[in-house]
Amino acid sequence: GDSVTQMEGPVTLSEEAFLTINCTYTATGYPSLFWYVQYPGEGLQLLLKATKADDKGSNKGFEATYRKETTSFHLEKGSVQVSDSAVYFCALPTGNQFYFGTGTSLTVIP
Amino acid sequence: DAGITQSPRHKVTETGTPVTLRCHQTENHRYMYWYRQDPGHGLRLIHYSYGVKDTDKGEVSDGYSVSRSKTEDFLLTLESATSSQTSVYFCAISVRAGGSTDTQYFGPGTRLTVL
Numbered sequence: 001g002d003s004v005t006q007m008e009g010p011v012t013l014s015e016e017a018f019l020t021i022n023c024t025y026t027a028t029g030y031p032s033l034f035w036y037v038q039y040p041g042e043g044l045q046l047l048l049k050a051t052k053a054d055d056k057g058s059n060k061g062f063e064a065t066y067r068k069e070t071t072s073f074h075l076e077k078g079s080v081q082v083s084d085s086a087v088y089f090c091a092l093p094t095g096n097q098f099y100f101g102t103g104t105s106l107t108v109i110p
Numbered sequence: 111d112a113g114i115t116q117s118p119r120h121k122v123t124e125t126g127t128p129v130t131l132r133c134h135q136t137e138n139h140r141y142m143y144w145y146r147q148d149p150g151h152g153l154r155l156i157h158y159s160y161g162v163k164d165t166d167k168g169e170v171s172d173g174y175s176v177s178r179s180k181t182e183d184f185l186l187t188l189e190s191a192t193s194s195q196t197s198v199y200f201c202a203i204s205v206r207a208g209g210s211t212d213t214q215y216f217g218p219g220t221r222l223t224v225l
Contacts, residue, residue, distance in 0.1 A: 032211045043216035051211050102152035
């Protein structure tokens with residue numbers, strides 16, 4: 001069945017470091033792919049999405065490219081800030097539902 | 111802001127008591143969802159609704175029931191709460207904005223503790 005797998009956390013980085021959070025998917029066809037972010041004590045917020053292969057989603061300095069060859073949608077940011085500390089979820093819609101990865105916790109230290 | 115509110119935001123209850131959580135949306139979207147979030151499991155779907163009185167089970171539906179008598183409200187009921195149902199519960203709606211891609215938007219969550 002359809003699923004997403006994302007890298008285990010937690011991840012701790014220094015401010016201005018480069019971030020990569022890996023996400024791979026298993027799906028029939030070419031679904032849209034999403035990254036959500038959850039700040040402490042809040043619900044999930046849409047961070048970015050890509051609707052077809054080779055699309056790049058971007059928002060708030062984060063980017064992810066939909067790569068069908070490697071069935072991946074890795075999240076990247078060139079220079080993280082303390083305010084980026086959160087939990088990040090990769091997500092895959094299938095039918096009327098969404099499948100979410102288990103989440104990757106990111107802590108950015110000054 | 112997708113106009114989703116959840117109530118209560120926090121609740122502590124005792125094992126064996128019934129509990130109802132409410133999700134309210136202001137934009138009349140057809141699809142609504144209840145998830146639970148637990149460490150190491152991410153988000154797991156409990157139930158979802160695709161219209162008034164139309165609901166279906168998700169991955170972890172045992173011990174939960176839902177009702178949707180109005181488009182704007184989706185209720186989640188724990189008939190007899192157990193400690194394993196201690197969790198953070200999120201409501202979500204699905205929005206289709208152009209094309210065929212749905213996007214889910216989430217409420218702020220309800221933290222439930224069952225003692």
